[in-house]
Amino acid sequence: MKRRNGFLTAGLVLTGLVAALILLGAFWTPYDPNAMAAGPKFDSPSPAHWMGTDNFGRDIFSRVLQGAGATASIALATLFIGAAGGCLAGALTGYFGGAADELLMRLNDVLTAFPSILLALVVISVLGPGKKINVILALGLVFIPSFARVSRTAFASLRDVNYIQSARLMGASNLRILAVHMLPNTAPVLLPALTIGFNNAVLAEASMSFLGIGVTPPDASLGYMLSEAQGMLFAAPWYAAGTGLVIVAMVFSVGLLGEGLRRRDKGVL
């Protein structure tokens, strides 16, 4: 246990860096991210424009900073819906079992059977495209099943352990048992699931915006920018490269963090 956890340290540092950049982007960017003709069109990377400019002469670095914020906030909100909904379903089914368990988990299987992007597309087409909140709702719904399965397993494994049975004998209410005695002990399973979920959410947002159903222009998000960049891959290769690098950095750092958390808790479980 006293061994240094390199993954955790590296993950924390990198995630911190990315988070700092995103925070910076929320308050300050070198140029107005939407200001056109901030520089010449299709200017290659230079000290003035670190990642060059796009077809409207907008500063790509400024847009990446802002877009990363948009992507991260969508991913976090998605994660919140997915994790909250999934944990609730997982806790109830894992703890109580019975017919409700069967029903909910089969429903879960049905949802899992859909390709996630396709499911999100369906939800978006029902809710209407072009609104951030709808993207979040759609992705959140898509993320519920995986969390439900993970947390159900965790809760079910804790259901019959001695200290839970003692708590039950002492007359603790089901709610108290679930919230106070069980939830904290599912953390070793849930935390890595959360970091993986965050990464999936980032990629899902990127895919959705890439398909043109995420954020609407002129707002930037990493996925939307990547899809724009694809149209000018030969005129401005740095556009796709810069945007793609940031997605990779974001996913990689949180991935490291998740791996670090998993290793730290390995001894516990």
Next chain:
Amino acid sequence: MKRKLLEVLLLLGLLSAALCGCGGGSTGKTAEAGPADSAGTQDPAAQPAADHPNAITVGIAQDLDESLDPHLAVAAGTKEIMFNVFEGLVKPTPDGDLVPAVASEFTSDGTTYTFTLRQGVKFHNGDAVEMRDVVYSINRNRLAEDGGEPLIPALSAIKSMTADDTTLTITLDQANTEFLAYLTLAILPEDYDGQDTAPVGTGPFKFVSRAAQDNIVLERFEDYWGEPAYLDKVTFKIIENADSILMSLQSGAVDLFAHLTSTQVAQLGDDFNIEEGTMNLVQAMYLNHAEKPFDDVRVRQALCHAVDRQQILDLAFDGYGSLIGSSMYPAFGKYFDDSLTNHYPHDVEKARALLADAGYPDGFAMTITVPSNYQPHIDTAQVIVEQLKEAGITAEIQLVEWGSWLSDVYAGRQYQATVVGVDASTMTARALLERFTSTAGNNFINYNSPLYDSLFVKATSSAGEAAQTEFYKEMEADLTKNAANVYIQDLADLVAVRKGLTGVRFYPIYVLDLAGVRYTA
């Protein structure tokens, strides 16, 4: 520790693989949703192109109307394609003239039009064109069903129509020199009711098949009365995703694509010739006058002053395009009034003053609805959003798919502002200007100007061509003065044509004529 390092590297590799997989998967999804990528071998339409050199695949950005009946077509994109399948008594030429088609000759004194039916014209189903088909086709557009508005309201000017086997005489209630343009309406066989799904006309190409959201196939009509088309077969491939257009051209899946952006053209490389014409569209930010605050002329004028159109051309179109100032484009020579073009010079101060005058000193918020399959309009809207910011107006873009644009914006008139291009269905000024009369069914901006309405009556009833042109110009001036819309430009039409192909012809109306396209080798 070494092994762990290896694991990290593997993890990194996995992550980037997942990312790439995601990118690739996304493109695949696009191909499923709107079959954009025809490079795959599973596409039967792309295969024959390689085997039979005398066929091409043409990319189009949107599916055609649900019904292919030419009399009922709404979308410019449908008329553009079906121009190859249908003809009227007369048909337009690239120079803007009208020449006999199903009729072999015609005479007119302004009030009475006499047509001689061309001998030996056949429909695609093999039947000969008879006078009753001509009469049927005209009447179908002229007479209202169930008391509604006729399909072509202008045809109600016909006082009487007499026909024998070879001659058709049309008498108008008053002289109208531009009436001929309406007789470009498609001649259809009278006893055939499958036009919706399997259209039959007399044009140089005949309809073969259609797969909704995927393709339309035309073949050369061997019994065509005039100069036959060069190509045996033309496949129109629907590529709604703007990003896939470039790839489909470069992969060889598509040989010809019209209406490209300058950015796309710049990336195409050496395999293509770029032909440049004009799109013959009135691109504008159309404003719904029934919605506040666009009912106030000062607000509309402020918008016109706030928008810097030259900057739109420079930023979004690499400088291509011709500026306009009213609902008329330069290709329409005599009707185009260039003095209106710069009626509203870019002037943010003036825009702010006008807004303050109208009671919006701090600006207002508005939504610009843009069809998501037209990248030029999306780009234009993005520049406009930035420019309006300077005048204190907060605009946001709402992307809608083409189908909902047609139903909600165009037909339903539920919108504030929209950036699109409006075309002329026939080669007359009327085709562009009649829609803004207060009672027109397609007056989707709810324009209401009594002066405009009365000018329109005068224009359509005047006998002399010169006087008529003057009235039309006054109507254009009325639109400009009232800032009916924020007029922007007639887009440059950049057509990518694979090297070895030639014969693309540009018209003053929005059509894609493929009869002259041929392989040079």
